[in-house]
Amino acid sequence: MKIYFSDFFGIDSDKLEDYGAFNISLINDLPLFIDPFLLFGSSKPEYQNEHNKVLKYLTFLKEKAENGLNNSSTIQAWYVFKEVKQNWFGYSKVGNSGSGLGRKFGKAFSSSIHIVFDDLGKEQVTQSSHLEKAGLFQIGVGKDNISDFSTNLLKEFLLDYTETFAKKEIDKKYLKTVNIERVYFDYKLERWMPKQFVLPYINDDFVIITPKDILTKDENWINSNDLRGDFTRICTSISNDQLRGEIFNYFRKMLPAKQPNQKYTQKERTAAIQKTISKFPEIIKFFIKEKEENKKGAKSIAEKRVELVDTIFVKNVSSFVELLLEKxxxxxxxxxxxxxxxxxxxxxxxxxxxxxxxxxxxxxxxxxxxxxxxxxxxxxxxxxxxxxxxxxxxxxxxxxxxxxxxxxxxxxxxxxxxxxxxxxxxxxxxxxxxxxxxxxxxxxxxxxxxxxxxxxxxxxxxxxxxxxxxxxxxxxxxxxxxxxxxxxxx
Structure with a gap:
């Protein structure tokens, strides 16, 4: 029976558990992805370092955008990434291939990055900036894009993490020295650089393992559904009376005219909320501030979601396959x-x-x-x-x-x-x-x-x-x- 990483590379799954890595399937993607907020919310220095690296790259992109360097060649070089399919996470129902970050994403993100991250490095309301903020604006950036972007920016960390485990626990016959493209960014050359790693290798490709404590399922901790679903309460909590009044006044104007006994549809409310957020981006800052103040909640919910995936797609499937073999x-x-x-x-x-x-x-x-x-x-x-x-x-x-x-x-x-x-x-x-x-x-x-x-x-x-x-x-x-x-x- 060969379904999971431990099966293909002949190791005890407990070793992965002790290392803190998820025992991925090498048959099909599993519905997990990296949540950048878990880096920010962690007390581990290595995670804090990776969060800072993400912010450094966003700062670089923002500065270039402000200077008008957003032509087709720079968008291709700085914003367009292939999916890191070797981590075997995502939404593919068969295999592990996704679409990655194409030119459409690059154009949307590059044209809006100076607006989305207007206070990058000089935050007053929030403790830090967050990549997930891009998904809160209507600029064609969804959770899949955030996941792919995060994974690419964390690529060197994930490869180092995998190599360390592989050299210690996996038989050399399953390992191969691989030259990998676009691993780290050289700020002097302003380009992504390759690097060599010794990695688990099977079916003509390398494999990446990922720490469980930076993974989640369904939604990032900072996500647009929570922002829109909790819109009224978030705005009510804003202490600035004038700003709060202006927000609610504008929101009411964005709702369509109705008879007194008619209710607004969810679609109508969502459209009005989105217009209000675009007019008053400060709302997003207050929303993120609340999210930052509940780091423990983010960690707890992510752990439960990852455990759910582990139970359904690893433990239960393994038991089921044993039944199929036996019965x-x-x-x-x-x-x-x-x-x-x-x-x-x-x-x-x-x-x-x-x-x-x-x-x-x-x-x-x-x-x-x-x-x-x-x-x-x-x-x-x-x-x-x-x-x-x-x-x-x-x-x-x-x-x-x-x-x-x-x-x-x-x-x-x-x-x-x-x-x-x-x-x-x-x-x-x-x-x-x-x-x-x-x-x-x-x-x-x-x-x-x-x-x-x-x-x-x-x-x-x-x-x-x-x-x-x-x-x-x-x-x-x-x-x-x-x-x-x-x-x-x-």
Missing amino acids: SDFYDIPPKSSFDEAMKRIVYLKDVIEKNDGYKLFYIDGKPIKREADLQIIYRLTWFASDFDVNREPNNGRGPVDYSVSKGSNDKTVVEFKLASNSKMRQNLENQVKVYKEANNTTNGITAILYFSTTEYNKVKKLIGELGIKEVEESIILIDGRRGCKLNSV
Whole structure:
């Protein structure tokens, strides 16, 4: 069984735990990313040093922007980065390749950096500047961009961290000296420089490990959802009476005219909030100040989120794979057609989930998983031994399928994994398989639906009956994820 870093490099996972590193999957990205605030909030000198390095680079970019040095060549050199895919974190449902930071990001960030970081190095309200601040303005910078930018700026630290562990704990046969591009920035030459490292190496690429205590899931500690969701309270806490009054007055003017009994929609409120923030960027400073004052909260929440990912995608999946090895022929399927292999594996998954306590994989603290993306990653992690290619299909104009299982261009099966709780289940069942089969030039499609209650089961069965899709019903597999008693037949 080779799914995780410890499996591929023949080490005890406890050694990674003792070192403080996350035991990444080398089959698929896991939904974690680096939160720069955890560097700022840490008492570790090495983390504080990395936070200062980030600020130094932002200062450099801001000064260049103020001097008008934002042409296409400097944007390419200073703002555009490839994703550091070797850390195996992100949102790829198959593999570990993401889009990175392209020219669109570079143009957006470079044109606004002097506005976003207007008080860089001379903060009066906040204790420090923060890279995440860029994601609080409407400049086309999201959490994925912040994550990719952070990882690139921390690249030398992460490579040193990995090399130290590798030289001490990993057999030399798994190591290789690698010359890596764009590792550190030379401020005299004003360019990113390469550097050599001895690193774990497999499948023609090196691997990076990351400290668990700088990782989080879902959102950075400083994020736009919290800013907008807590907008009224944040503004109310501003002690300057005049400023506070001006903010609320402007906010009310930005809301559309309504009758006294009409309520504003969330979309209308969000638009008004965004306009108000753009007019009064001081709001962001007060928001960040509150975040800075709760460093312990940031650390505690991040730890819980990372532990959740570790439980779902490492501990639970490892236990589930052991069940598959013990209770089924999941990993001994002779290669026939892609449809045969995909269908048999789903049937084996169903059997282990329903009859051998495999349903426990999908529960955390007694509650079932809620995100289909998590279900799809779990499925990919279990499919680690096959002669067939298992890939995420690109968006072909009709939406991407979850997976495409193929062997050559003429043998392809599209596979959809869904939760019965999905509010768009009717639309999925009515159009999805047919549309995806047409779009991907394949005649085979499978939809697996996981349900956690009798109500969800009855809902799906009713939809199948109402839609009259008998001709593809054999390709719709219902999987009982309920705890306790099971239905006699599905």
